[in-house]
Amino acid sequence: MTGPSPKDWVKAIHPYVPGKSATGSGMRAAKLSSNENPLGTSEKARAAFAAQAAGLERYPDGGATALRESIAQRHGLDPDRIICGTGSDEVLHQAAGAFAGPGDEVIYVRYGFAVYEIAIRRVGATPVIAPDRDYATDVDAILAAVTERTRVVFVANPNNPTSTYTPREEIARLHAGLPDHVLLVLDQAYAEYLEDDEDDGGLALAMSASNVLVTRTFSKIFGLAAERIGWGYAAAPIIDAMHRIRLPFNVTIAGQHAAIAALGDEDFVASSRAHNAKWRSWLTAEIDKLGNAGLRTLESKANFLLVLFNGAVTAESAYHSLMERGYIVRWLPGQGLGHGLRVSIGSEEETRGFAAALREIVGEAA
Numbered sequence: 001m002t003g004p005s006p007k008d009w010v011k012a013i014h015p016y017v018p019g020k021s022a023t024g025s026g027m028r029a030a031k032l033s034s035n036e037n038p039l040g041t042s043e044k045a046r047a048a049f050a051a052q053a054a055g056l057e058r059y060p061d062g063g064a065t066a067l068r069e070s071i072a073q074r075h076g077l078d079p080d081r082i083i084c085g086t087g088s089d090e091v092l093h094q095a096a097g098a099f100a101g102p103g104d105e106v107i108y109v110r111y112g113f114a115v116y117e118i119a120i121r122r123v124g125a126t127p128v129i130a131p132d133r134d135y136a137t138d139v140d141a142i143l144a145a146v147t148e149r150t151r152v153v154f155v156a157n158p159n160n161p162t163s164t165y166t167p168r169e170e171i172a173r174l175h176a177g178l179p180d181h182v183l184l185v186l187d188q189a190y191a192e193y194l195e196d197d198e199d200d201g202g203l204a205l206a207m208s209a210s211n212v213l214v215t216r217t218f219s220k221i222f223g224l225a226a227e228r229i230g231w232g233y234a235a236a237p238i239i240d241a242m243h244r245i246r247l248p249f250n251v252t253i254a255g256q257h258a259a260i261a262a263l264g265d266e267d268f269v270a271s272s273r274a275h276n277a278k279w280r281s282w283l284t285a286e287i288d289k290l291g292n293a294g295l296r297t298l299e300s301k302a303n304f305l306l307v308l309f310n311g312a313v314t315a316e317s318a319y320h321s322l323m324e325r326g327y328i329v330r331w332l333p334g335q336g337l338g339h340g341l342r343v344s345i346g347s348e349e350e351t352r353g354f355a356a357a358l359r360e361i362v363g364e365a366a
């Protein structure tokens with residue numbers, strides 16, 4: 001007996017590998033592998049979440065009306081053009097599902113976010129990888145990869161796992177070079193970590209263009225990864241198509257309330273951004289000191305660093321040695337980054353501890 005046969009395109013999917021939460025030895029560990037907020041979440045969000053424990057028998061508002069209105073108010077958008085998802089991961093899947101299928105091509109950059117390939121293959125479309133430029137998004141390479149079969153382009157900005165940022169003029173040039181029938185998805189999961197004068201123009205573009213979808217998440221700076229809440233903003237016909245394939249009750253009641261409260265707590269967001277900026281630049285400088293051992297980081301605009309290894313200590317051996325010392329980071333050989341480790345900016349204690357552990361590991365090998 002062979003049983004039902006999965007579709008060929010489903011068989012071609014490499015399952016998503018999440019960041020590890022434990023070292024395996026049972027020791028207490030610093031989890032620096034999933035870009036979570038080391039400051040936790042807003043106390044207001046926590047209280048709003050807890051207050052919903054009384055109504056567990058009720059379905060949520062499937063349209064997430066109040067949450068969409070809060071998001072719209074915060075960013076000056078039309079709530080009818082916002083769609084919510086079970087994490088922004090679901091919104092990315094909705095975009096692929098509504099606009100691509102067998103025979104279609106979907107482009108993303110080499111070292112792009114791992115979910116894109118899964119979302120593309122899931123619907124039977126063909127992933128097309130555009131080469132990077134020193135790990136960063138190369139607009140010319142993306143435009144050169146466009147064919148008449150291209151339906152969607154996914155760009156994360158800042159990108160994960162590279163932490164690189166594509167400036168506003170480049171995003172505008174990318175959009176200007178794409179045919180009107182190609183949907184440009186700008187994944188802004190880390191946008192809140194940018195400085196006030198850094199804006200890739202995605203929301204403004206999505207406001208006026210007929211083919212731009214911006215996605216955001218409550219999982220990163222808002223510290224609500226457990227609740228799985230994301231959203232997308234685009235022209236009405238795009239959002240309408242995505243609603244057709246959205247699961248009817250995809251965002252929980254508690255999640256909707258927590259997200260609304262989180263949006264209202266600007267102090268928490270500001271202190272998270274400040275903490276991240278301070279320890280990201282501190283850790284970058286610490287790793288730069290290990291340059292003669294072949295380590296370097298890319299300039300990060302997000303809440304993590306990508307550390308590249310090109311010396312006696314390999315990323316793989318450092319990964320295991322860090323794990324033994326209680327620091328869990330992300331090693332990404334499956335994404336062509338066998339020579340890199342992605343490390344989230346943790347608390348002060350975690351960040352100092354990680355740097356000391358890495359120094360030790362590099363020192364021992366010298």
Ligand SMILES: *Cc1c(COP(=O)(O)O)cnc(C)c1O
Binds near residue numbers: 086087187
């Ligand atoms: C973390 C992340 C997301 C979203 O995660 P959700 O928890 O599903 O909202 C989306 N894109 C990128 C690039 C990310 O790093």
